[in-house]
Amino acid sequence: MVPKLTEKQRNLQIRKEAIYSWILYIAFFLWWYFTGYGIGESSDPSEYSYVLGLPMWFFISCVVGYVLFCVASVVIVKLLFKDFDLEETAEEE
Numbered sequence: 001m002v003p004k005l006t007e008k009q010r011n012l013q014i015r016k017e018a019i020y021s022w023i024l025y026i027a028f029f030l031w032w033y034f035t036g037y038g039i040g041e042s043s044d045p046s047e048y049s050y051v052l053g054l055p056m057w058f059f060i061s062c063v064v065g066y067v068l069f070c071v072a073s074v075v076i077v078k079l080l081f082k083d084f085d086l087e088e089t090a091e092e093e
Contacts, residue, residue, distance in 0.1 A: 005084050006091070017081050024076060028069045036061035 049056040
């Protein structure tokens with residue numbers, strides 16, 4: 001049985017969850033940007049370091065970042081998000 005929240009509690013929880021989602025999105029973008037452009041080598045591609053056939057900067061930026069933030073998303077949802085009814089509200093006291 002999911003708990004019924006008051007309108008105020010429900011709106012507060014929705015705002016918190018939206019903020020957590022935005023923080024995760026911004027963190028993922030910053031990870032992608034700084035690992036992609038920060039460690040991206042501007043020299044000749046024959047001098048790149050490769051991981052699984054991909055340039056290291058691309059592997060860390062896109063592959064590792066994707067896996068890392070998928071795990072982070074699951075952890076955030078399990079720990080900080082609440083399951084509650086969106087249609088029914090509890091009486092305010």
